[in-house]
Amino acid sequence: MLLSVLSLACNKANRASHNRQVNMSAPTTRIRIWDRPVRLFHWTLILLVALSFASAKSGAWGLHYVSGYAILTLVLFRILWGFFGSENARFAHFLKSPLAALRQVARFPRREADRETGHNPAGGWMVALLLALLLAQALSGLFANHDPGFRYSQHGPLAFSVSTAMSETASILHLAVQHYLLASIALHVLAIMLYKLVKGHELVMPMLTGEKLLTEGTKPPRLAPGRIALGLLVIAGAAVFLFIRFF
Numbered sequence: 001m002l003l004s005v006l007s008l009a010c011n012k013a014n015r016a017s018h019n020r021q022v023n024m025s026a027p028t029t030r031i032r033i034w035d036r037p038v039r040l041f042h043w044t045l046i047l048l049v050a051l052s053f054a055s056a057k058s059g060a061w062g063l064h065y066v067s068g069y070a071i072l073t074l075v076l077f078r079i080l081w082g083f084f085g086s087e088n089a090r091f092a093h094f095l096k097s098p099l100a101a102l103r104q105v106a107r108f109p110r111r112e113a114d115r116e117t118g119h120n121p122a123g124g125w126m127v128a129l130l131l132a133l134l135l136a137q138a139l140s141g142l143f144a145n146h147d148p149g150f151r152y153s154q155h156g157p158l159a160f161s162v163s164t165a166m167s168e169t170a171s172i173l174h175l176a177v178q179h180y181l182l183a184s185i186a187l188h189v190l191a192i193m194l195y196k197l198v199k200g201h202e203l204v205m206p207m208l209t210g211e212k213l214l215t216e217g218t219k220p221p222r223l224a225p226g227r228i229a230l231g232l233l234v235i236a237g238a239a240v241f242l243f244i245r246f247f
Contacts, residue, residue, distance in 0.1 A: 027216040033117045034210045035086045037229035042207055045074050045134075049185075065141075065157065069240055072138035075131055076236035077229075084228060088118030088221040095128060096121040108194075114201045114214060117221050126188055133181045140177065142244065143170035158247050 048067050055064035082091040100121040119127055145155035145167050159167045195201045206212040 028213050029216050029218075030211045031117065031214050031218055031220045032210050032223065033088060033212045033214075033221055034206055035089065035223045035229075036210065036226060037081060037085065037224075037233075038089050039207055039210060041074055041078055041081075045071065048074070049134075049181075068138050068141045069244070071134060072142075073233070073237045073240045075134045075138060076239060077233045078131060079135075080232040080236060081229065084224070084232060086221060086223045089224075091128070093221075094119040094121075094124035096124060098125070101125050109198065111199055114199070114212070115218060116201075117212070117214065117218060123191070126184070126191070130181075130184055130188065133177055133184060137174065137177045137181055140170045140174040143167055144174040145171055157244055161247050 048071050052064060052067040052071065055061070055067060081089050087093055101124070104120050104122040142156045142158045143162055143166065145159045155167070156170070159170075162170075192203050195203055202213070
């Protein structure tokens, strides 16, 4: 009886191993999964976040505020693109239930073929978290002040539009969110590296070229035209300008 149970378990393990090997060796083809607006947003945002941190450290407040306006514009654009953009860029496509994200994390050690044409459930929640933190960071910076003297060069453009107490609260939030943002970025980079090392999935190059090597038969996502992205970017930029100008 014991031998029968052991034999059955070994057979199941062998079949699972065989299926994984078949999946990993399945024919592949290049599919365009990321549109140009998403890729430009991604890499431009990285540069702007780095510029914001560097300018704050060096006291270049004018440059810091300009980068903050640009970050806020891009985040608003990405939120709009999450409703009106390409199929795999929409929140409805990649924001799954928390349970689905936990299942994705539990399957992480398995080395299996890459079939994702966008963000997986865990990655989708990371995108939402980063967008929320960036939005909170940019908005709080508009009302923050950075020294007791409240000098012109060291306060947000809307700091005088609110009470001193509210400006101080915005300053505390601005500094606190910074730490959570840095931790989330580090976790995001670590996850990308581990996906490459553990699962053999390449996530960086598709965000550069727009194309990804996936198993044959994978259905490519529907990509929205660039003119829609341009229109949404103009709307986002106008919203930031009007908010700052007429708050």
